[in-house]
Amino acid sequence: MPGITREEVAHLARLSRLELGAEELDHLATQLDDIIGAVARVGEVAADDIPPTSHPLPLTNVMRPDEIRPGLTPEQALSGAPAAEDQRFRVPRILGEEQ
Amino acid sequence: MADLTRLTAAETAARIAAGEVSAVEVAQAHLDRITEVDAKVHAFLHVDTEGALNAAKAVDERRAKGDALGPLAGVPLALKDVFVTQGVPTTCGSKILEGWIPPYDATVTRRLKEAGVVILGKTNMDEFAMGSSTENSAYGPTGNPWDLTRIPGGSGGGSAAALAAFEAPLAIGTDTGGSIRQPGAVTGTVGVKPTYGSVSRYGLVAFSSSLDQGGPCARTVLDAALLHAAIAGHDPLDSTSIDAPVPDVVGAARNGDVRGMRIGVVKEFGGDGYQAGVLERFNESVELLRELGAEVVEISCPHFDYAMPAYYLIAPSEASSNLARFDAMRYGLRVGDNGDRSAEEVMSLTREAGFGPEVKRRIMLGTYALSSGYYDAYYGQAQKVRTLIARDFDAAFAQVDVLISPTTPTTAFPIGERADDPMAMYLADLCTIPSNLAGNAAMSLPCGLAPEDGLPVGLQIIAPTMADDRLYKVGAAVEAAFLDRWGAPLLDQAPAL
Numbered sequence: 001m002p003g004i005t006r007e008e009v010a011h012l013a014r015l016s017r018l019e020l021g022a023e024e025l026d027h028l029a030t031q032l033d034d035i036i037g038a039v040a041r042v043g044e045v046a047a048d049d050i051p052p053t054s055h056p057l058p059l060t061n062v063m064r065p066d067e068i069r070p071g072l073t074p075e076q077a078l079s080g081a082p083a084a085e086d087q088r089f090r091v092p093r094i095l096g097e098e099q
Numbered sequence: 100m101a102d103l104t105r106l107t108a109a110e111t112a113a114r115i116a117a118g119e120v121s122a123v124e125v126a127q128a129h130l131d132r133i134t135e136v137d138a139k140v141h142a143f144l145h146v147d148t149e150g151a152l153n154a155a156k157a158v159d160e161r162r163a164k165g166d167a168l169g170p171l172a173g174v175p176l177a178l179k180d181v182f183v184t185q186g187v188p189t190t191c192g193s194k195i196l197e198g199w200i201p202p203y204d205a206t207v208t209r210r211l212k213e214a215g216v217v218i219l220g221k222t223n224m225d226e227f228a229m230g231s232s233t234e235n236s237a238y239g240p241t242g243n244p245w246d247l248t249r250i251p252g253g254s255g256g257g258s259a260a261a262l263a264a265f266e267a268p269l270a271i272g273t274d275t276g277g278s279i280r281q282p283g284a285v286t287g288t289v290g291v292k293p294t295y296g297s298v299s300r301y302g303l304v305a306f307s308s309s310l311d312q313g314g315p316c317a318r319t320v321l322d323a324a325l326l327h328a329a330i331a332g333h334d335p336l337d338s339t340s341i342d343a344p345v346p347d348v349v350g351a352a353r354n355g356d357v358r359g360m361r362i363g364v365v366k367e368f369g370g371d372g373y374q375a376g377v378l379e380r381f382n383e384s385v386e387l388l389r390e391l392g393a394e395v396v397e398i399s400c401p402h403f404d405y406a407m408p409a410y411y412l413i414a415p416s417e418a419s420s421n422l423a424r425f426d427a428m429r430y431g432l433r434v435g436d437n438g439d440r441s442a443e444e445v446m447s448l449t450r451e452a453g454f455g456p457e458v459k460r461r462i463m464l465g466t467y468a469l470s471s472g473y474y475d476a477y478y479g480q481a482q483k484v485r486t487l488i489a490r491d492f493d494a495a496f497a498q499v500d501v502l503i504s505p506t507t508p509t510t511a512f513p514i515g516e517r518a519d520d521p522m523a524m525y526l527a528d529l530c531t532i533p534s535n536l537a538g539n540a541a542m543s544l545p546c547g548l549a550p551e552d553g554l555p556v557g558l559q560i561i562a563p564t565m566a567d568d569r570l571y572k573v574g575a576a577v578e579a580a581f582l583d584r585w586g587a588p589l590l591d592q593a594p595a596l
Contacts, residue, residue, distance in 0.1 A: 062339075
């Protein structure tokens with residue numbers, strides 16, 4: 001398995017929504033390369049005929065009756081918001097200039 | 100009167116029920132102890148003096164009215180800062196949640212309150228429970244009460260340190276890869292990771308949803324069992340909660356006995372990389388179990404060697420998805436919103452400023468492991484290893500009732516020693532991770548001090564899924580035998596703070 005490049009790490013940072021500084025990027029690139037090299041060992045034992053396990057419990061689609069129950073009030077739901085207006089979360093612009 | 104902070108939870112509850120002491124006096128004694136020592140230990144991120152005294156007063160009032168009190172009514176507890184608490188700050192050890200006051204209680208929080216448990220405050224932890232030393236907290240490290248220059252384990256170092264410093268007789272932790280058991284081991288306290296799905300995750304801020312499990316921390320096996328019974332059980336608000344009766348852990352803790360039991364020593368956990376004193380104490384525990392009437396055999400779990408690499412793919416993958424919720428929009432920190440920047444730019448600036456290095460490392464690693472082109476080689480393979488580890492456990496438990504191993508390969512290491520060496524840090528969870536991947540139950544309890552450094556060593560007991568009572572049956576027998584041998588609890592040997 002080839003090592004991870006600085007460009008790949010910068011791409012991962014963009015996907016992860018982390019505005020990493022240049023120095024941080026260098027440091028992380030080295031560390032991620034070490035960690036990925038170590039964890040790649042999972043490829044040594046897991047053969048094609050082994051089913052994957054995503055979860056320790058064999059549970060699927062746990063349903064509950066569709067009943068109305070009390071929830072948070074708008075004031076409670078907005079109580080931690082960085083900015084709120086008219087019972088809504090106020091957010092920075094989400095559309096670009098061209099949209 | 101004897102020092103109220105030295106009592107066990109069971110003794111404390113009995114004295115309160117008998118009217119020998121009030122819950123308010125007990126709470127005040129612990130709040131005073133926190134005031135006295137926590138500047139040195141830093142186990143707590145937030146102390147809720149008013150809430151604790153009000154909860155204690157309510158217990159005293161109920162008793163005065165003649166109401167029957169539960170087995171932990173009036174007992175103080177330190178709650179890991181990863182469970183949400185209505186009206187009380189919850190930070191997960193992160194700057195991104197600094198000052199956040201949750202509008203609701205976690206199920207664990209609610210059950211503690213219903214049991215009359217007095218929540219003293221919220222304990223320090225590695226940011227979002229990622230770490231093995233509590234050094235990754237954005238609010239500074241916690242000291243190990245045995246030696247304040249050393250780590251108290253992690254991620255639940257604050258909870259374990261609070262117990263060892265006699266700031267609380269009970270604490271709650273969460274265990275994703277060992278975050279209850281490893282802090283227990285290095286502080287000379289008891290920590291249990293219950294079977295996955297037996298303690299509700301509702302209101303537990305998610306790190307790795309298929310691995311995270313809340314559980315009890317205490318100074319004795321019986322106290323851990325009483326707390327286990329108080330918080331475990333089905334919760335409709337958690338879709339991964341097991342809808343089945345909780346094993347009788349309290350009964351098991353009251354009847355410690357290993358006679359006729361078959362106990363397996365995990366062959367893969369020992370040898371190179373393990374501190375000599377840790378192995379010495381572990382081997383002594385093996386001999387003790389034989390003397391107590393157990394049949395001890397060696398069991399090989401060949402895929403356990405691959406547990407750590409699988410864990411460091413699965414946990415970061417789930418974390419990279421779970422931590423996407425910290426988007427600067429609905430709660431928590433928002434940085435760089437100057438009216439000009441887009442939501443995406445504000446999000447990236449906020450996450451850069453709000454997350455610490457280990458959290459960023461894991462988000463990046465998870466994003467890598469899940470990205471197209473790498474998914475099959477990393478995340479997919481790790482999921483297959485998870486199957487192989489579960490099969491190793493199945494084969495082992497067909498031969499023995501429980502497995503045992505050291506909890507962690509070394510005693511508490513100095514603060515700073517592994518802080519910027521993630522691979523060295525990850526080794527602390529070598530022996531604890533398999534049970535998170537397979538979901539079964541496991542406990543750590545003290546088995547003595549390592550001769551070379553005088554620091555506590557933990558014995559890990561591992562039981563099958565939903566056989567949590569076996570941990571307590573074995574743990575109580577080991578604890579009683581060691582108490583007999585030592586003449587006093589191990590923590591009596593810890594230096595005065």
